[in-house]
Amino acid sequence: MIKLDTSENPVKIVYLGIGSNLGNKCLNIENAKSKIQSKNIKILKCSSYFISESWPDKRKPKFINIVLKVKTTYSATQLLKISHLVEKSLGRKRSKKNAPRTCDIDIIDYDRQVINLKNINLILPHPSLSKRNFVLLPLFQIDKSWKHPKTKINIVNLLSLLSIEDLRSIKQT
Numbered sequence: 385m386i387k388l389d390t391s392e393n394p395v396k397i398v399y400l401g402i403g404s405n406l407g408n409k410c411l412n413i414e415n416a417k418s419k420i421q422s423k424n425i426k427i428l429k430c431s432s433y434f435i436s437e438s439w440p441d442k443r444k445p446k447f448i449n450i451v452l453k454v455k456t457t458y459s460a461t462q463l464l465k466i467s468h469l470v471e472k473s474l475g476r477k478r479s480k481k482n483a484p485r486t487c488d489i490d491i492i493d494y495d496r497q498v499i500n501l502k503n504i505n506l507i508l509p510h511p512s513l514s515k516r517n518f519v520l521l522p523l524f525q526i527d528k529s530w531k532h533p534k535t536k537i538n539i540v541n542l543l544s545l546l547s548i549e550d551l552r553s554i555k556q557t
Contacts, residue, residue: 393457396495397428399530400467401510401519403449403488405438412474412486413450419470420454420489425463429453431522433557439516444484448557451492451522460494464506467491492519496533509533514542517550525556 400420404412410433421427431451438444456463467489474487492510499508509532513519520543523530530539543551 395455395457398454398456398463398494399492399523399527400452400454401449401488401490401492401513401522402452403447403490403518404486405445405447406484406486407475409448413448415474416470416487416489417452419473420452420466423466423470424456425458425466426455427452428455429526431525434518434522434554435557436518436554438482438484439518440482447518449518449522451519451526453526460491460497460499460506460508461501461504463491463494464504490519492523493530493533498534514545517546517554520546521551521554521556 402413402416404410404416406412413433417427417430429452434449436447436449438447458466471485471487471489476485476487490510491506491508492513494508497508499506501507510519514532514535514537520539524539524543528539531537532542
C-alpha cells in the first residue's frame with residue numbers, strides 16, 4: 385500500500401507519453417492507462433489521440449500517441465520500472481531501438497526535475513521532447529502553461545520551433 389500526501393512520499397506531478405504502432409493501437413493505449421491507474425497512479429488529465437509518422441523511419445506503421453498528466457508518490461526510478469512492466473504486460477518486446485511496438489511509455493517530465501541516471505537510461509526531462517510533435521502537441525493540449533524543466537522554454541515557444549512539415553504531419557483524432 386502506498387501512502388499518499390505524506391512527507392515520506394510526497395506527491396509528484398508527472399507527464400507521461402504513451403504510444404503504440406502495433407496491433408489495436410487505441411486499445412493498447414487504453415489498457416496502458418488502466419494498468420497505470422491500477423498501480424495507484426492517478427490520471428489528472430489525458431490528451432486526445434494523435435496520429436503521427438513512425439520516427440525515425442516513416443515506412444514503419446504510424447503511431448497513435450497521448451500524453452497524460454498524473455499524480456504519483458513513486459520515485460522516478462520506481463515509475464520507470466512500472467512503465468516497463470506495463471509495456472511488457474501489453475506485449476512489448478524490446479528488440480532494436482525504435483522498432484514497432486505495442487506500447488511505449490516515456491516519462492516526459494518528472495515533477496519539473498532534471499535527472500540524469502545514465503546507468504539505468506533515465507534522463508529527465510526526456511532528452512528529445514523538444515523535437516517531437518507527438519509529445520509537444522498533446523502536452524500543449526493538456527497544459528498550455530507547461531515549461532521545459534531544464535531550458536525553461538514554454539510550450540508555445542517550443543511548438544513554434546517545430547517545422548511546418550512536423551506540424552502538418554500529425555493529426556488529432
